Amino acid sequence: MTSGFDILHGLRRHKIVGGELFLTTVDFFVDWGRKSSIWPLTFGLACCAIEMMASFASKFDFDRMGVFPRPTPRQADLLIISGTVVKKMAPAVERLYQEMPSPRFVVSMGACSNCGGPYYDSYSVAKGVDKIIPVDVYIPGCPPRPEALYTAVQTLQEKIDAYWDAGKQILKPVPPSEEALKKINEAAISARGS
Amino acid sequence: MFPVNLVIEISQRIHRVTLPGEKPNYVRDPESFLTVLPSNLHDVCLALREFPDYLFDLPLQMTAVDFINEKVFELVYYLYSSKLRQGIIVKTQVPRTAPEIESVSDIWPGMDWQEREVYDLFGVKFRNHPNLKRIMMWEGFSGHPLRKDYVHQTDKYDSGLEIGTPGLDERGVPIP
Amino acid sequence: MTSPTTPNTPPKNHGQATLADGPVFETKIEQVGEHEMILNMGPQHPSTHGVLRVVLKLDGEVITEAVPDVGYLHRGLEKLSENRTYPMNIVLSDRNDYLSAMNNNWAFCLAVEKLLKVEIPSRAEFIRVIVGELNRIASHMVFYGTYGIDLGAFTPFLYSFGRDREEILDLFEEICGARITYNFIRVGGVMLDAPEGWIERVKAFVDRMAPRLVEYDKLLTLNPIFIDRNLGIGRLPAEKALALGLTGPNLRASGPALDLRKDHPYSVYKEFHFDVPVGKGGGDCYDRFMVRRQEITESLKIVRQACEKIPSGPVMGKVGRVYRPPAGEVFAQLEAPRGWLGSYLVSDGTERPYRHHIRAPSFINLQALSDLVKGLKVADTVAVLGSLDFVLGEVDR
Numbered sequence: 025m026t027s028g029f030d031i032l033h034g035l036r037r038h039k040i041v042g043g044e045l046f047l048t049t050v051d052f053f054v055d056w057g058r059k060s061s062i063w064p065l066t067f068g069l070a071c072c073a074i075e076m077m078a079s080f081a082s083k084f085d086f087d088r089m090g091v092f093p094r095p096t097p098r099q100a101d102l103l104i105i106s107g108t109v110v111k112k113m114a115p116a117v118e119r120l121y122q123e124m125p126s127p128r129f130v131v132s133m134g135a136c137s138n139c140g141g142p143y144y145d146s147y148s149v150a151k152g153v154d155k156i157i158p159v160d161v162y163i164p165g166c167p168p169r170p171e172a173l174y175t176a177v178q179t180l181q182e183k184i185d186a187y188w189d190a191g192k193q194i195l196k197p198v199p200p201s202e203e204a205l206k207k208i209n210e211a212a213i214s215a216r217g218s
Numbered sequence: 219m220f221p222v223n224l225v226i227e228i229s230q231r232i233h234r235v236t237l238p239g240e241k242p243n244y245v246r247d248p249e250s251f252l253t254v255l256p257s258n259l260h261d262v263c264l265a266l267r268e269f270p271d272y273l274f275d276l277p278l279q280m281t282a283v284d285f286i287n288e289k290v291f292e293l294v295y296y297l298y299s300s301k302l303r304q305g306i307i308v309k310t311q312v313p314r315t316a317p318e319i320e321s322v323s324d325i326w327p328g329m330d331w332q333e334r335e336v337y338d339l340f341g342v343k344f345r346n347h348p349n350l351k352r353i354m355m356w357e358g359f360s361g362h363p364l365r366k367d368y369v370h371q372t373d374k375y376d377s378g379l380e381i382g383t384p385g386l387d388e389r390g391v392p393i394p
Numbered sequence: 395m396t397s398p399t400t401p402n403t404p405p406k407n408h409g410q411a412t413l414a415d416g417p418v419f420e421t422k423i424e425q426v427g428e429h430e431m432i433l434n435m436g437p438q439h440p441s442t443h444g445v446l447r448v449v450l451k452l453d454g455e456v457i458t459e460a461v462p463d464v465g466y467l468h469r470g471l472e473k474l475s476e477n478r479t480y481p482m483n484i485v486l487s488d489r490n491d492y493l494s495a496m497n498n499n500w501a502f503c504l505a506v507e508k509l510l511k512v513e514i515p516s517r518a519e520f521i522r523v524i525v526g527e528l529n530r531i532a533s534h535m536v537f538y539g540t541y542g543i544d545l546g547a548f549t550p551f552l553y554s555f556g557r558d559r560e561e562i563l564d565l566f567e568e569i570c571g572a573r574i575t576y577n578f579i580r581v582g583g584v585m586l587d588a589p590e591g592w593i594e595r596v597k598a599f600v601d602r603m604a605p606r607l608v609e610y611d612k613l614l615t616l617n618p619i620f621i622d623r624n625l626g627i628g629r630l631p632a633e634k635a636l637a638l639g640l641t642g643p644n645l646r647a648s649g650p651a652l653d654l655r656k657d658h659p660y661s662v663y664k665e666f667h668f669d670v671p672v673g674k675g676g677g678d679c680y681d682r683f684m685v686r687r688q689e690i691t692e693s694l695k696i697v698r699q700a701c702e703k704i705p706s707g708p709v710m711g712k713v714g715r716v717y718r719p720p721a722g723e724v725f726a727q728l729e730a731p732r733g734w735l736g737s738y739l740v741s742d743g744t745e746r747p748y749r750h751h752i753r754a755p756s757f758i759n760l761q762a763l764s765d766l767v768k769g770l771k772v773a774d775t776v777a778v779l780g781s782l783d784f785v786l787g788e789v790d791r
Contacts, residue, residue: 065438066440067438068444069444069445069467070444070467070489070492070786070787071489071492071574071575071787073444074492074493074536074574075573075574077555078555078556078560078573081551081552081555081556081560082552082553082556082557083556083557083560095439095440107467108467108469110445110465110466110467110468110469110790111356111373111375112355112356112465112466112468113437113445113466113467114375116436116437116438116466120438139377140377142485142486142489143469143470143474144377144379145379145380145381145474145477146380146381146469146470146473146474147363147368147370147380147381147382147470147473148354148355148363148468148469148470149375149469149470150375151375151376151377152377155374155375156375166575167573167574167575169573275633275636275637276636276637276639276641276652277637277639278639278641278734278736278753279736279738279751279753281738281751281753283740283748283749284749294738296725296736296738296753300636300650300652303652303657303658307725326637326638326639327637327638327761328637328638328639328640328758328761329639330761331757331758331760331761332757332758335757339472352465353464353465354464354465354468354790355465355468356465363470363473364472364473368473381473381474381476381477
């Protein structure tokens with residue numbers, strides 16, 4: 025492949041003597057580094073923690089996506105809230121989030137941390153961890169399978185792609201405008217015939 | 219599973235035991251149980267552990283039931299003898315307005331946390347307990363959640379549908 | 395006292411002590427001496443046991459006092475049980491001891507069946523035994539793997555948790571669709587019959603496990619570092635264990651061979667031949683580990699016998715969709731991987747229980763912690779915590 029502007033991957037690739045040369049922006053490079061090595065904190069609260077451990081184990085190996093658990097929040101950039109957040113534990117969760125250095129992300133895994141889950145009428149459960157800390161990705165399920173946690177990390181990677189944006193948006197796809205969205209919706213509805 | 223004549227034998231030896239009265243049409247798994255007065259509970263438990271024929275040395279379970287219509291808390295102690303491989307249930311009732319009873323954690327250390335849990339969730343005070351503090355809820359929480367008339371105060375973590383929130387009926391549906 | 399007069403103060407941030415307001419944590423340790431230090435093993439720690447907080451008072455590196463603080467996963471299950479119908483309660487009971495959810499379902503169903511006096515078909519009993527014992531094997535595999543991680547050995551986790559337990563979870567997924575929280579054992583029987591060939595697959599799994607247990611022994615059980623770290627640590631004599639209310643493998647490691655499957659057989663356990671492993675070293679951490687390791691072998695024996703003896707027939711007794719047990723109370727118990735799991739159910743004749751109390755073995759086993767770690771070093775605390783094998787979902791309910 026000779027030189028060309030690779031819009032999808034945001035790089036220019038040039039063939040030179042001895043190999044290949046990539047030219048890109050700092051945005052792209054930093055985002056690529058960040059999203060390929062997301063290190064979560066080992067923070068398991070309840071049953072969802074078992075599925076999180078299963079996704080780190082040998083059958084659903086998470087290490088191949090660069091995800092490796094760290095025991096201290098100072099070295100972690102992802103907080104996976106896996107399990108019920110009880111009001112007694114809530115100050116500790118908030119403190120852990122504040123101890124993580126930025127950029128930091130939060131994934132709410134399972135029904136209990138999304139919205140209280142099966143304990144929606146309990147006197148001691150915080151109904152959703154988003155009452156305590158801001159959440160980036162929500163995973164439904166009770167408990168969600170390890171494949172669902174994979175999808176969450178991939179969604180987070182897409183989100184990180186758009187994170188450190190210098191405002192130029194040259195290499196990123198532009199989202200459709202309101203009128204274009206309306207036209208797309210109408211076309212889809214008429215194609216369905218309903 | 220447990221012979222009924224064990225109850226009669228024990229009640230003949232420990233005279234401060236009353237035989238159970240039956241509620242009409244009350245189903246009970248055929249197990250032997252004793253009903254004692256709260257003031258006798260500690261002595262009966264000590265005797266159950268010390269009698270060389272019985273030796274109830276394993277404190278299995280201790281819990282409370284809130285009978286709000288009869289205005290009592292019924293405390294249920296389930297003891298087990300590893301020598302005889304038999305169990306026995308000891309029950310006692312304390313009034314809801316002044317729930318206090320002697321602690322049995324000096325007889326069996328395993329009752330320690332279970333009594334703390336009953337104190338935390340029901341409000342029953344245990345005299346001579348080494349460390350009677352809340353165990354499940356945090357210090358500063360007021361109220362005893364497992365009581366039938368518990369009123370829940372909504373705080374910033376709640377959604378408004380909790381059991382005991384004023385404005386909801388007993389099934390959790392908002393009263394219009 | 396119908397309504398509290400003081401408002402609820404929200405929970406404080408434990409350990410956020412500043413010099414201005416003095417030590418702020420609620421678990422008070424009186425009289426810290428000059429050489430002594432307080433170390434907080436906080437609710438978040440890298441060991442995978444969940445949200446337990448232990449406050450240690452140290453003299454150098456030796457522990458003089460340890461106070462566990464539980465309640466960080468208290469979800470109010472017993473209060474919620476009163477607001478749910480009986481089938482809804484089975485869903486809640488799964489999340490209690492989430493490593494062996496089948497046994498939790500079973501304990502609750504035993505209690506309701508005693509009240510309702512339902513006849514359970516024989517095939518359902520055998521399926522219950524098979525899934526219950528498979529779940530015991532899975533739970534002990536998690537123990538094996540995480541105990542290794544706690545002591546620094548990462549490889550056994552990948553073998554037991556990542557390979558073999560996943561095979562058990564595949565079998566469970568075939569029969570009921572879920573990996574961890576099954577909601578499978580219902581009142582009157584089980585939810586669904588085993589699909590085509592499931593029993594053969596279970597037998598094949600049992601056959602595959604025998605050489606793998608030899609691998610487990612090579613990795614951890616006979617490992618000299620593992621033996622050094624466990625032998626003689628955390629000894630618990632039998633009388634003390636009984637007085638604390640310990641049951642299950644923790645008690646059997648100290649001596650008394652108390653196993654509900656042998657002493658008070660429930661379901662169809664009378665038909666199986668198996669032994670009950672007992673510890674011989676005075677109840678130290680290595681004994682607790684060995685008892686569980688040998689229980690895996692015994693459970694495999696039971697599963698194989700059950701697969702051979704299982705009859706055909708229906709899997710659900712005659713129970714309606716909405717059942718109202720008669721007013722009464724009942725105690726039911728079974729041998730869970732952690733100990734004596736009991737269920738105390740008080741019914742008032744409606745379709746919701748009046749009171750449901752779960753006798754959680756982990757809650758009562760955890761009381762032994764403060765006695766066991768006195769005089770040990772901090773690293774041994776992790777070994778003792780791991781060997782007690784508790785699950786915080788059950789401790790706090």
